[in-house]
Amino acid sequence: MFQIKIIGSGVAGLCVAKELIEKKTNITVIDKCNVPGPESCSWWAGGMLAPWCEGESTEKIIVDLGQESIPWWSKNVKNVVQNGSLIVALSRDERELKRFQRRTENYDILENEGVCELEPDLGKKFNKGLFFKNEAHLSPRDSLSELKNDLIKNGVEFVNEEFQFDENTYDKKEIIIDCRGLASKDEQKSLRGVKGEMLIIECPEINFTRPIRLLHPRIPLYIVPRGKGIYMLGATMIESNDNKNISARSLMELLNAAYAINPIFGEAKIKEIGVDARPSYPDNIPSIRRKDNVISVNGLFRHGFLLAPALARMVSELIFENKVPEIISEYSS
Ligand SMILES: Cc1cc2nc3c(=O)[nH]c(=O)nc-3n(C[C@H](O)[C@H](O)[C@H](O)COP(=O)(O)OP(=O)(O)OC[C@H]3O[C@@H](n4cnc5c(N)ncnc54)[C@H](O)[C@@H]3O)c2cc1C
Structure with a gap:
């Protein structure tokens, strides 16, 4: 039986553990923090499983691999909602909607009544919308907890300590999977943070049913x-490793945009302000890298929940079938 240590239990580490436990491996997951919790980037995610929408700003491989996420999460956690995603723009920004439409696929074009019918609390202010009906969303925190509990039930051991990456100290017979997110920057110099700021608000007067x-x-x-x-x-996208402080500008802009969608959001209670830096490579495409018995899964950028299932599958294929992953930057084994 393989002996595997997974370092980091954000969305990458937990999805890899879930795929590998199916292969009857012996797994220990080590995390320096008590996660799921606010120390991991995964805690702050929106939880959108929106592969076709993401096509607007990314490459086709992300759209293709992202499609694995909806069945994977639906099979493994309870709170996935497959209600689609709705894209709108104020009339002065309708050019943005046209641009989005040109760069994406798998949507329906809605006129004003269609938008109102789908989400009555948007009122009548949006003349057009794009509806990506096959997309889904989940609650990241509930999903991570559910995944972790399921892994514990299936015999995975969770250890709360900081793992030291020192080639001389670890057992060469083990496979080590590095899922430390931005903390892997010490070894992988090309990793950088892309800061995301977000809010959790409470506004029971509004009832939206999809992202x-x-x-x-x-x-x-x-x-x-x-x-x-x-x-x-959410969420801002700022070139910065800062994972602590929201700027006054970002806070104002997020709230202004929510107010533009529906002024009732002006009465919302602000429950949380969150900030983290997304682990990203220069091309914003994730990568699986292997050096001897260490495999690294990183650079999930703004696609952690969207891509972790596909990356986890590739790690499993790499270990058990020696199959080179579709997403890889450097490979040596
Ligand atoms: C505001 C915001 C919104 C987002 N929205 C979405 C979204 O809607 N959909 C989507 O798919 N993605 C989204 N993302 C992106 C997603 O959150 C990230 O891609 C993902 O969380 C990265 O996961 P990870 O497991 O690689 O890293 P992390 O979640 O950061 O996990 C790394 C773990 O490693 C542990 N660790 C680090 N060093 C050590 C060590 N030496 N020893 C032991 N443990 C260690 C850390 O404690 C941490 O728990 C969003 C991100 C942000 C910030």
């Missing part, structure tokens, strides 16, 4: 419903 993206040339916003009047508002 809504408001396009804007400078400050695009999305709102993800978490149920019971709770919404996640």
